[in-house]
Amino acid sequence: MSSAPAFLLIMPSYNQAHYIAAAVDSVLAQDDANWVLWVIDNSTDHTPEVMGEYSDPRIQFVHIPQRMDPGSCLNWVLEREGHKYRDFSYVHTDNHLRPDYVRQMRRALAASDNTLAYCDMRSMDGQGALTGVFRRGTFDLARLFSLSPLGVPFSATTALARELGGFSRMDVADDVVFCLRAWPRARFVHLPDALMDYRLHSNSRTEAHGGALEINRSFLSAYHRLLPDVIAHDCDPIQALLTRLQRLQGDVQMRLEDTWYREREITARLLQQPSLQTFFDLALIDLPNISDAPPPLRVDRPETGWVRLKNKLYKRLRRWRGQLPLNKELTVPDLHSRIARHCAWDLSTQLCDHAVPWLYLSVQHTGGDIQRLRLASTDIYTLWITLVLHRMCGWRFKVDQGAATPNLNLSAWPHLDAVDCQESGAETLISLAPGNVWVKSAALARDTQPPVHPNFPQTSPC
Incomplete structure (x- = not known):
């Protein structure tokens, strides 16, 4: 020895x-x-x-x-x-x-x-x-x-x-x-x-x-x-998470755009809504329903639950491409739902894994009152991440109905409370829009405002 x-x-x-x-x-x-x-x-x-x-x-x-x-x-x-x-x-x-x-x-x-x-x-x-x-x-x-x-x-x-x-x-x-x-x-x-x-x-x-x-x-x-x-x-974990979050947002945008181009013909047939221009429109329509599904990590048998869902998705895609006979029992909404769920979970996992801790730590570190959280943006990223944080920690968020993204039904999002834009107070404002990611605590006048990424559009708070 x-x-x-x-x-x-x-x-x-x-x-x-x-x-x-x-x-x-x-x-x-x-x-x-x-x-x-x-x-x-x-x-x-x-x-x-x-x-x-x-x-x-x-x-x-x-x-x-x-x-x-x-x-x-x-x-x-x-x-x-x-x-x-x-x-x-x-x-x-x-x-x-x-x-x-x-x-x-x-x-x-x-x-x-x-x-x-x-x-x-x-x-x-x-x-x-x-x-x-x-x-x-x-x-x-x-x-x-x-x-x-x-x-x-x-x-x-x-x-x-x-x-x-x-x-x-x-x-x-x-x-x-x-x-x-x-x-x-x-x-x-x-x-x-x-x-x-x-x-x-x-x-x-x-x-x-x-x-x-x-x-x-x-x-x-x-x-x-x-x-x-x-x-x-x-060491500054909040800034490190923010830097990674900004990069991941760009990665997700490019991957979503690529998916949209590749599957545009299929999604057009499924939705029969030519007014939809990007895959973001598809995600925005279906995301509240997607979020009702248990995440891949939350299954009785973690090693098989998500694999089973992906196998069903691939089988349906093969049927649409003529590689398998179409099962008459399958409906278009069912196929659309599975495609959207697969894409949303796969593309947002890393984003959520970094964004949720960043938002949680930012709110706590700036002295934010979790009873007075308000969304300064209703983009898809802010809605998605705050919904995950709501389900994880029970936090609720206020949002101005008039300033919300057009055609977005706020009542479909269980973590949002619609308020009048004029309603004010010592609130904590939150935005996770690309290039405009920040948390501001009105109570302590402290914020986590990052440098603006030159390739992202700006979003103004209410």
């Missing part, structure tokens, strides 16, 4: 007896055998009996009957054993490590004493069948604060954990919070290889806490709490 310190693997455990053996077996299969696995278990199922079958001295199993959150389990080990090791990794009981996980993570963490390394991963279903590959790529400040942040799988040095004071307790997003707090203090290393199989199943921690919607709410809450600390280290 190598003379270097062992690699510390920490596995919080709670009622995953049906998965934990496979997770431990994947640790035993590591081609770098110089590791120690600590399992901190609070289970009420037969996990202790499962773990009793293992006699390897590198495996330390501790059963504590009192329920502990994962952050507390990680800290329990780091506080008692962390000084013995240089590197550690947060491991889940329902995931599988690839045989070279420890070896590659150890090599990546050797870059400096304060290093955090993360890898790509494969997804698998509850039965262990592989369902896809998630290429995580590089992270920057904007992506770290998005709704697609950095969490497990990752490894770090114990020196970094000590500097951060360990993991947050009683926090659903404990792994995400650790990575966010590490950003100003650590070197981040991406391993472009799928070193872990990540299990998606109905008994996961995500589902136990209410699904993706509740997890996203926890992200926003954590971002708000961490904002002062990150800003104190000369």
Whole structure:
């Protein structure tokens, strides 16, 4: 065995007896055998009996009957054993490590004493069948604060954990919070290889806490709490999110325009409305109905729900192109709805992932009163993002009926309250129109006005 310190693997455990053996077996299969696995278990199922079958001295199993959150389990080990090791990794009981996980993570963490390394991963279903590959790529400040942040799988040095004071307790997003707090203090290393199989199943921690919607709410809450600390280290997440949001708006516009040109003949036949000039008109008509559909992340079986919807879409497109016989039971509105939903979700995911945290943090940071939020623009971006934030946090927004986009039925949007434009007060004004993205708090005379992008038209507030 190598003379270097062992690699510390920490596995919080709670009622995953049906998965934990496979997770431990994947640790035993590591081609770098110089590791120690600590399992901190609070289970009420037969996990202790499962773990009793293992006699390897590198495996330390501790059963504590009192329920502990994962952050507390990680800290329990780091506080008692962390000084013995240089590197550690947060491991889940329902995931599988690839045989070279420890070896590659150890090599990546050797870059400096304060290093955090993360890898790509494969997804698998509850039965262990592989369902896809998630290429995580590089992270920057904007992506770290998005709704697609950095969490497990990752490894770090114990020196970094000590500097951060360990993991947050009683926090659903404990792994995400650790990575966010590490950003100003650590070197981040991406391993472009799928070193872990990540299990998606109905008994996961995500589902136990209410699904993706509740997890996203926890992200926003954590971002708000961490904002002062990150800003104190000369990092500005709000500006980083804004810069990314402006670029994504341009990307979405070009992709929508391209889709419109390619599918114009089909959509014209579907809608039979020649007055529609762009794909934005199509989205504006159908978006309230699109938004009533559950987002791709919010399904009982995340690995199959969205794939099933896309397969239905492709089958209908093939029928329209004459590649399959047309099913007489299919209606034009049904086909139009599926095409529009697919395009809207696919093209807006990254935009929403960055825009929602930006808007949430901007309103909170400027001292905005969430009871007095007002839309300065009724463009498709502002309507869409504020609708998502309404469903995530319950925020409502006021809008002037007379200043709304022509032919837009405000009553179709459940998060809007129509008001008279003359009605004023210490309100927070919001616009996410391309080139005119800002939040202004009238109460404190503070704003997040960015530089204007030269290629975007301007929109004036009411």
